[in-house]
Amino acid sequence: MSVTENVMGGVIVMFIFLVAGAIVMHNLTEHTVSKVDLTKNKYLEEAYSSDFNAVLQATEPTTMRSFADLLTDALYYRQDNMTFGNTTVNVRDFFKGTLNAVIGEDRYYLEIKPKIIEVSLNFVIDGSDSLLDERQKLADELPSIIEGVKKKIYETGEEIVVANIYILGNKYDLKDRQKCDIYNTNRADISCYTIGADELYAPPEDFNNETYDVNSKDQYKVEFNVTPPYSDANYVRNIRKAGEKDYYEADWGAGVAYASAHNKGMAKLVVLFPVSDELSTSSIPDACFHISDIPRQKMCDLCDTNCPADRSAASVEKALQVAKANGHIVNPIYSFNCDYDYKPMFNTYFEIVHGRSTSNTCGEAVCGGCSVNNGVCFHPECEDVILEQMNHVAGETFGKVINLEDIQNLVYDISTTIDDNIEEYKFRLGAEYEHATRFVSERSLPLPNKLMTDAKLFIYPNKNEVA
Amino acid sequence: MKLFNYTQSKRGVYAVLTSFFFIIVALVATIGVLFYQNMLVTFERSIEKDVNEYSVVTDAKNILFSCYGKVLDENKLNESCNVSMIKGYTVEKLGINQCNESYHDYLNNSRYDQSFVYVVPIQEDTRICLGRLKLFL
Numbered sequence: 001m002s003v004t005e006n007v008m009g010g011v012i013v014m015f016i017f018l019v020a021g022a023i024v025m026h027n028l029t030e031h032t033v034s035k036v037d038l039t040k041n042k043y044l045e046e047a048y049s050s051d052f053n054a055v056l057q058a059t060e061p062t063t064m065r066s067f068a069d070l071l072t073d074a075l076y077y078r079q080d081n082m083t084f085g086n087t088t089v090n091v092r093d094f095f096k097g098t099l100n101a102v103i104g105e106d107r108y109y110l111e112i113k114p115k116i117i118e119v120s121l122n123f124v125i126d127g128s129d130s131l132l133d134e135r136q137k138l139a140d141e142l143p144s145i146i147e148g149v150k151k152k153i154y155e156t157g158e159e160i161v162v163a164n165i166y167i168l169g170n171k172y173d174l175k176d177r178q179k180c181d182i183y184n185t186n187r188a189d190i191s192c193y194t195i196g197a198d199e200l201y202a203p204p205e206d207f208n209n210e211t212y213d214v215n216s217k218d219q220y221k222v223e224f225n226v227t228p229p230y231s232d233a234n235y236v237r238n239i240r241k242a243g244e245k246d247y248y249e250a251d252w253g254a255g256v257a258y259a260s261a262h263n264k265g266m267a268k269l270v271v272l273f274p275v276s277d278e279l280s281t282s283s284i285p286d287a288c289f290h291i292s293d294i295p296r297q298k299m300c301d302l303c304d305t306n307c308p309a310d311r312s313a314a315s316v317e318k319a320l321q322v323a324k325a326n327g328h329i330v331n332p333i334y335s336f337n338c339d340y341d342y343k344p345m346f347n348t349y350f351e352i353v354h355g356r357s358t359s360n361t362c363g364e365a366v367c368g369g370c371s372v373n374n375g376v377c378f379h380p381e382c383e384d385v386i387l388e389q390m391n392h393v394a395g396e397t398f399g400k401v402i403n404l405e406d407i408q409n410l411v412y413d414i415s416t417t418i419d420d421n422i423e424e425y426k427f428r429l430g431a432e433y434e435h436a437t438r439f440v441s442e443r444s445l446p447l448p449n450k451l452m453t454d455a456k457l458f459i460y461p462n463k464n465e466v467a
Numbered sequence: 468m469k470l471f472n473y474t475q476s477k478r479g480v481y482a483v484l485t486s487f488f489f490i491i492v493a494l495v496a497t498i499g500v501l502f503y504q505n506m507l508v509t510f511e512r513s514i515e516k517d518v519n520e521y522s523v524v525t526d527a528k529n530i531l532f533s534c535y536g537k538v539l540d541e542n543k544l545n546e547s548c549n550v551s552m553i554k555g556y557t558v559e560k561l562g563i564n565q566c567n568e569s570y571h572d573y574l575n576n577s578r579y580d581q582s583f584v585y586v587v588p589i590q591e592d593t594r595i596c597l598g599r600l601k602l603f604l
Contacts, residue, residue, distance in 0.1 A: 017496055017500075018496050018499065018500065021496075021500040021503070022500075022503070025500075025503050025504060025507055028507065029507055029510070032507075032510070032511050032514060033514070035514075035518075036514045036517060036518060039517075039518045039521060040517070040518075040521065042521075043521040043524075043525070046525065047583070047585060050528075050585055050586070050587075051585060051586035053588075054585075054586045054587050054588045054597060055586065055597065057538060057588040057595050058564070058588055058595050058596065058597050059564075059594035059595045059596070060564065061564050061565040061566070061594065062565075064593070064594060066595070094564075097563070097564075098563060098564060098597070101561060101563045101597075102561065102563075102586045102597055102599075103586070
């Protein structure tokens with residue numbers, strides 16, 4: 001019995017010894033293998049990083065620009081076709097062909113997005129009373145909009161978000177200047193300006209090169225020919241008591257051009273929000289600017305259904321040109337919610353012009369320029385044109401139109417739009433395989449506005465390359 | 468008096484057998500562990516060779532860059548660069564983006580086990596083209 005015990009004891013001791021030895025050896029082996037994997041992966045990472053450097057340094061043959069410059073230009077201007085002199089290069093196709101040749105098809109994914117450290121939010125608001133609610137709501141909610149954007153772009157805590165409000169009105173008129181009082185301009189990040197004809201349009205003498213200061217911030221007005229819709233301001237002033245204000249108070253196109261030009265060349269993301277319920281330069285038909293008799297003029301303003309689409313389009317085109325040249329995003333806020341300020345004096349004018357009295361001009365069949373529909377709608381026939389023009393400027397600048405059906409949604413709509421603007425500010429090439437083994441090389445490249453951008457190249461290695 | 472009885476002598480035989488068996492088992496186990504350890508050492512050596520290869524290749528690439536420039540100067544590519552730690556290298560300029568294709572071969576006809584490829588920038592007149600630098604070990 002004791003012999004058996006001795007034999008079994010020996011076997012058990014040896015078995016334990018063997019198992020313990022095997023475990024120790026196995027752990028050592030695993031450690032060695034992982035060390036090798038690490039070394040091999042580090043080598044591949046450095047090799048691919050070197051490849052990425054080489055690609056960024058290469059020269060595009062027709063423009064002689066480096067790949068890095070082309071990429072950042074395509075990102076900044078957010079267009080694949082870049083024109084330099086007489087030459088147009090499709091940056092996307094060009095890069096695709098090059099990366100396919102040097103790295104291999106389906107083996108890479110390139111993503112570039114700017115490091116956003118400063119955002120400038122610019123609201124260009126029609127100064128008329130019909131947008132009083134919108135101005136007040138924006139004043140109440142602006143601090144929370146700013147905080148929301150700060151959270152969205154947070155990386156180091158040094159991010160800056162500022163908001164500028166541009167109210168279209170007469171800066172020499174105390175009542176118009178007081179429209180800025182509702183904004184908390186004591187905060188360093190909120191500013192408000194009243195801008196009118198003097199700020200929006202280039203005076204004729206500016207087109208004379210001898211007198212014009214070419215270094216001025218207002219140079220854009222001459223460069224893009226930003227002039228009032230009626231060249232003879234005195235004529236308009238004589239015809240209409242309110243003068244040019246009837247068009248510049250609603251000229252959100254020229255307002256956007258002004259706001260964009262005054263944020264030019266700064267290393268930040270600039271987003272412009274024109275807020276309006278009218279066509280740019282107002283929905284008042286052209287014919288009304290030639291009627292001096294006040295009752296007939298007012299009835300024309302309200303009732304004439306000839307929508308001044310061309311006049312507005314010319315102004316919107318200026319906004320588009322300036323914003324595109326500066327790489328700024330325009331997100332127009334369409335606020336056609338039928339809260340037009342109806343003055344009882346309109347009834348008197350109606351009686352003078354039509355020889356009979358009325359309790360509401362806009363309810364009369366002869367007046368199609370305004371209508372009563374749970375409030376007074378000013379020029380409902382222009383509604384589609386306003387949206388069309390807003391969509392045009394938004395589409396061309398990579399923004400989107402906010403259709404403000406309920407003013408309570410203002411903060412949500414603005415915040416989600418800014419989120420989209422930031423997300424869409426990317427250039428992507430190749431296929432992204434989220435769960436595949438990949439090596440990532442990252443470079444910081446400067447954009448034309450000095451904003452830095454992160455370029456990341458994901459390379460999916462061949463199976464035999466991976467440790 | 469009986470010095471040994473039958474049971475005692477039987478116990479002695481078993482004790483010898485047990486000890487013998489114990490020694491055999493211990494010997495086998497030790498040989499097994501030693502064999503396993505030896506295998507591991509061999510495996511580690513081969514791995515160290517691989518790890519060493521990566522650092523040799525990186526050093527060789529840096530030497531080539533110091534010979535031809537970080538952007539490889541095409542005019543200098545006609546001359547070989549002395550990189551003793553590798554068996555040879557080739558530089559191929561790719562015929563893409565309107566660049567002229569070219570090939571420079573500095574292999575010494577010896578057998579090679581492995582090759583490592585890098586994408587490199589190559590200066591052609593006033594522009595920078597892309598090429599492949601292949602190192603052979």
